[in-house]
Amino acid sequence: MNEQGIAIISFGYFEHDFLEKIAESVTREFALPVHIREGHLDLSEFYDATRRQYNGNMILREVEKQYAIDSVKTFGLFYVDLFIPILTYIFGQAFLGGRSAIASIYRLSNERYGLKEVDESLLERFEKEVIHELGHTFGLIHCHVPACVMGSSTYVEDIDQKSSSLCFKCRTQLHDQAIQ
Amino acid sequence: MAKKISILIVDDEPSVRDSLYNWFIEDGYRVECAENAKVALTMIESDSFDIILADIKMPGMDGLEMLRRIKSLRKDSIVIVMTAFATVDTAVQALKDGAFDYVTKPFDPDDLSHLIRNASKQISLSEENEALKERVVSLENIEDLIGNSAAMQNVLKEVESVAQSNSSVIITGESGTGKELIARAIHSNSTRRFFPLVSVHCGALTESLLESELFGHEKGAFTGAMYNRKGRFEMADGGTIFLDEIATISSKMQVELLRVLESKSFIRVGGNKEITSDFRVICATNRDLKNMVENGTFREDLYYRLNVVNIQIPPLRERIEDIPLLVDYFIKKYCTSMNRLPVSIEPSALKRLQEFDFPGNIRELENMVERAIVVGNGKKITLKDLPLQKNMVVSTFESLDDMEKNHILQTLINHEWNISQTARALKVDRVTLYNKIRKYNLKPLE
Numbered sequence: 040m041n042e043q044g045i046a047i048i049s050f051g052y053f054e055h056d057f058l059e060k061i062a063e064s065v066t067r068e069f070a071l072p073v074h075i076r077e078g079h080l081d082l083s084e085f086y087d088a089t090r091r092q093y094n095g096n097m098i099l100r101e102v103e104k105q106y107a108i109d110s111v112k113t114f115g116l117f118y119v120d121l122f123i124p125i126l127t128y129i130f131g132q133a134f135l136g137g138r139s140a141i142a143s144i145y146r147l148s149n150e151r152y153g154l155k156e157v158d159e160s161l162l163e164r165f166e167k168e169v170i171h172e173l174g175h176t177f178g179l180i181h182c183h184v185p186a187c188v189m190g191s192s193t194y195v196e197d198i199d200q201k202s203s204s205l206c207f208k209c210r211t212q213l214h215d216q217a218i219q
Numbered sequence: 220m221a222k223k224i225s226i227l228i229v230d231d232e233p234s235v236r237d238s239l240y241n242w243f244i245e246d247g248y249r250v251e252c253a254e255n256a257k258v259a260l261t262m263i264e265s266d267s268f269d270i271i272l273a274d275i276k277m278p279g280m281d282g283l284e285m286l287r288r289i290k291s292l293r294k295d296s297i298v299i300v301m302t303a304f305a306t307v308d309t310a311v312q313a314l315k316d317g318a319f320d321y322v323t324k325p326f327d328p329d330d331l332s333h334l335i336r337n338a339s340k341q342i343s344l345s346e347e348n349e350a351l352k353e354r355v356v357s358l359e360n361i362e363d364l365i366g367n368s369a370a371m372q373n374v375l376k377e378v379e380s381v382a383q384s385n386s387s388v389i390i391t392g393e394s395g396t397g398k399e400l401i402a403r404a405i406h407s408n409s410t411r412r413f414f415p416l417v418s419v420h421c422g423a424l425t426e427s428l429l430e431s432e433l434f435g436h437e438k439g440a441f442t443g444a445m446y447n448r449k450g451r452f453e454m455a456d457g458g459t460i461f462l463d464e465i466a467t468i469s470s471k472m473q474v475e476l477l478r479v480l481e482s483k484s485f486i487r488v489g490g491n492k493e494i495t496s497d498f499r500v501i502c503a504t505n506r507d508l509k510n511m512v513e514n515g516t517f518r519e520d521l522y523y524r525l526n527v528v529n530i531q532i533p534p535l536r537e538r539i540e541d542i543p544l545l546v547d548y549f550i551k552k553y554c555t556s557m558n559r560l561p562v563s564i565e566p567s568a569l570k571r572l573q574e575f576d577f578p579g580n581i582r583e584l585e586n587m588v589e590r591a592i593v594v595g596n597g598k599k600i601t602l603k604d605l606p607l608q609k610n611m612v613v614s615t616f617e618s619l620d621d622m623e624k625n626h627i628l629q630t631l632i633n634h635e636w637n638i639s640q641t642a643r644a645l646k647v648d649r650v651t652l653y654n655k656i657r658k659y660n661l662k663p664l665e
Contacts, residue, residue, distance in 0.1 A: 096238060123238035126328050135244050180247040191246060193329035 044072035045173065046110035048102070050080055051118040053144075057162060058116075064166045064203055065173065068188075069213075071111060078106055082119060095121035095132040095141065103139040112176050114169060115141040130192065131168050133175035140172035147195060164195060167203045178216055179209050224339050225249040225266075229259040229273040229285065230301075235324070239272065242331070256280035260288055264438060264447060265492060267293065270319075270338045275302040275309060283313060290317045292438070292446060295345065297338045301326075350413055364400055365548050368538035374401065374530060381528045382408035387480070389465070389525050390503040392532030395582030398503035399463060401530060405501060406459040414458030417451045417498075422464030426472060431488050434475075440489020452485055455498040465502040465525070466511060470518070477521045500525065535577040535584060542573050545581060549588040550600070562592060564600040571607055571632065602632050624659040627652070636663045 045065055049058060062073040085097045098121070107113040121129050121143045131142030147164040149156045167188050174189050182189035187206035192198045205213065226248050228239045236252040243250045251268070253259035255277055263271070271289060275282035282300050289296050297319040302309065310321040319338055322330065364375065381388055382405045390398045399418065406416040424432055431440075435450030451460055468476065479485045484495040502525050511517035535542070546564055554561045577583050591604035607629075627645065634640040642652040655661075 096234065096241075122325070123242070124232065124234040125238040125325050126242070126331065127325050129328065132241070133245075135241065175245055180245055191332060193327075193332055 044074055044110060045069065045112045045114065046074050046076055046106065047114045047116065047169070048076045048078035048106055049116045050078050050082075051116075053116060057165075060162055061116075061166050061169055065114075065169060068170050068203075068205060069173065069177070074110070078102075078115065080105070082117075087122070090122055091120075092122040092128065093117075093119045095123050095129050099132045099134070099139060099141050102141055103134065103137070107138040111138075112173060113139045114173060115139070116165075116169070117141060117143040118145060119143055120145045130198070131172040133172040135175050135180070136178040137176055140169075140176050142168045142172050147198070152195070160199070163203065164198045167192075167198050167201065170203055170205075174205065174209065174213075177213055179205075179212060182206060182209050184208065223247070223249050224269045224335075224342065225251070226270045226272060226335070227259060227262060227268040228252045229254075229256060229271065229277070229282070231255055231274065231277045235274070242328075243335070246332075246335070248335075256282070256285035256288075259285060260292070263289060263292060263296070265490075269297060269342050270335065271296055271298045273298060273300055274324075275300050275313070283309070283316060286313060286316050286318055297341060299334060299338065350415060364397070364404055365544050366538060366541040367544060368533075368541045370533040370538045371541060374532055375404075377528075377530050378404045379408060381405060381530070383410070384528075385499055386527040387499070387525050388501045388528045388530060389508065390501065390530045390532065391508070392503075392505065393534045393578075393580055394505050395580035396532040396534060397581055398505075398532060399461065401532060402459070402461040402501045402503060406461075406499075409459070409499070411458045411499060415455055416459045416461060417455040418461040418463060419451050420463045421472075422467040426469045429468065429472060430475065433479075434485050434487055435490075435494075436488035437490040440487070447487075450485070450487060452479060452496050452498060453494055456496040457498075459499045459501055462500065462502045464504060466504040466506040466508060466517065473518045473521050477518065477524060480521075480524050535580045539573045542584065543569060545584055546572065546588055549585050550592065553589045553592045557592065559592065559597060562595065562598055562600055565602065567632065567635075568600055568602045568605055571602055571605065575607055602635075620659075623655070624661070627655050627659065628661050631656075631661065631663075 047058065047062060047065070058075050062075055065071075065073050080098070080101055082093055082098070085094045085101070086092075087094055098115070098117070102113060102115040106115070121132065121141070123129055123132065128146055130146060131140065133140030142165070144161065144165055145151070147168065148161050170188050171192070179189050181191040184190065184206040185200065186202045186204075187209055188201055188203055189205060189209050190197070190201045192201065226243050228236050228243075228250065229252075230236050230239070231254055233254075236254070240250050240252055251262065251266075253262055256273075256279060259271070259273065262268075273282045273285055277285075282302070286298050286300060289298055298317065299320045299322060300313045300318045301322045301324050303324045313321050319341070320334055322334060326334075366372070366375075378401060388402075388405060390401050392398050402418075403416060406412060419429075419432060421429060427441075431448070431450070433451050435448050435453055438447050480500060483497060484493050486493055508517055508522055508526070512519045512522045546569060550562055550564065572584070572587075579586075587605055587607075588600070590606060591600045595601070595604040627641075630644050631641050634644060638649055638652060642649045645652065647655075
């Protein structure tokens with residue numbers, strides 16, 4: 040199978056509509072076709088019993104190794120709590136200028152913070168996180184424009200503050216890279 | 220454009236290095252990693268990092284020892300120590316040894332971002348502080364540029380027009396005419412004014428010292444080079460370098476200087492890494508460079524590289540109409556700095572100043588006024604307070620009569636034409652003095 044575009048691979052069950060909406064947003068921002076697929080990884084290999092979390096670096100490498108074969112970019116969606124050794128948690132991780140990225144919905148839901156769950160906000164946050172990490176795979180770094188989706192977010196409140204679109208500067212940079 | 224902050228990560232665990240590397244790269248920092256303290260110190264010696272993030276527990280040299288060594292190499296480095304085993308003692312020790320902060324692994328992502336933002340803010344503040352200090356130094360003497368004379372007004376017009384360009388400038392003029400002030404005025408009115416103005420007095424340094432001063436040196440480059448040191452060209456990045464007494468530099472330094480001016484890059488003494496710097500050059504000399512080029516003592520190519528714009532400052536004797544203004548300015552300046560009430564100057568004393576030759580130009584006039592305020596009565600500067608006599612002797616007397624005439628005149632002036640006092644001072648009687656006055660047709664100055 041040879042897919043020219045972005046492959047979004049769900050590791051775990053995500054509703055079809057939910058994935059379709061994310062795919063739509065990704066297509067809108069990057070002007071590339073998006074293919075949704077299912078993937079399978081034995082996550083126990085990446086589980087850190089001391090931290091009771093999953094090693095994001097290792098999962099990202101595994102996604103790259105097993106799935107980033109025939110698409111321009113490959114994105115893995117997860118349900119588990121991700122970390123990297125130096126940080127207590129991460130929302131997502133990407134190879135800057137590379138081919139793969141991952142994100143987890145685990146820390147994006149209101150429930151985690153003792154608040155009432157709102158489906159729209161969960162979808163919006165996940166959309167933004169996916170676009171953000173994909174932006175990194177296209178070589179974009181964190182942006183200081185407050186509304187830009189490439190703004191750095193360390194809390195869900197930060198994600199809520201920004202839009203799901205690239206700012207003019209990031210879009211221009213993305214366009215310039217596409218031309219190159 | 221804002222400078223890209225550079226970060227060095229020192230940790231023996233590859234996963235920690237990789238995680239931090241990826242995190243900071245995504246934030247747009249320049250990041251490098253070292254697996255132990257030894258490698259890190261070598262990297263720090265050859266490259267300057269803004270922030271060093273170092274683990275405390277490492278095999279071999281630990282983070283605290285490395286922190287001490289970094290501080291001895293680069294006092295201003297921002298070092299953040301991190302550890303998985305936090306104890307109050309190690310934290311206190313790290314901070315005592317000069318660490319910027321101390322963090323426990325793993326970090327909360329927001330804490331890490333905060334930490335680096337604070338460190339970056341500290342770096343910008345330090346740089347801004349340095350730039351402002353230089354700016355204050357460059358501004359504080361600008362108002363000393365005083366003169367209503369046509370000659371001085373022409374110079375000021377030239378300063379204004381040349382300031383906006385990026386061209387090299389040679390300022391020529393006799394000693395004491397204020398060449399450095401003109402250089403400061405050009406810098407302060409240029410777009411480079413928020414960056415440093417770095418002055419180097421080439422005539423005061425030997426060839427090897429000048430080389431080290433201009434290009435900087437690496438630790439161990441020569442005996443006594445204990446630390447890496449930035450050169451003046453590096454310090455002037457974004458700003459202006461002022462090379463005073465340029466005519467005194469050796470032929471070897473002329474070649475080196477030409478190369479730097481053409482490439483805007485150089486290598487520190489004892490180093491191997493090319494450093495680039497964006498600076499403007501302003502030179503000054505009291506010698507005739509063109510003549511030196513013809514004599515073969517100054518390189519022609521360097522002369523033309525430097526002499527894009529030439530500003531000639533007139534000597535004080537060619538703008539005597541500026542003397543009252545200058546005297547007034549220096550009186551205010553020194554009375555203020557000595558915390559005294561403003562004094563005035565007697566018209567006869569001012570007139571004598573205007574008749575004086577001033578071989579030392581404005582510097583000599585300034586010193587004279589300062590001295591007069593110190594030794595004077597605190598109300599009025601009189602001829603007695605001005606050390607003009609010695610200089611009068613210096614002027615060329617063609618005959619003994621000439622000398623006698625001048626000596627009598629000077630003594631008369633000093634005693635405000637009081638014949639009895641002057642006769643006593645000259646140890647002659649009043650009749651003799653009258654005869655001499657008649658002989659030489661001496662009259663009080665108006």
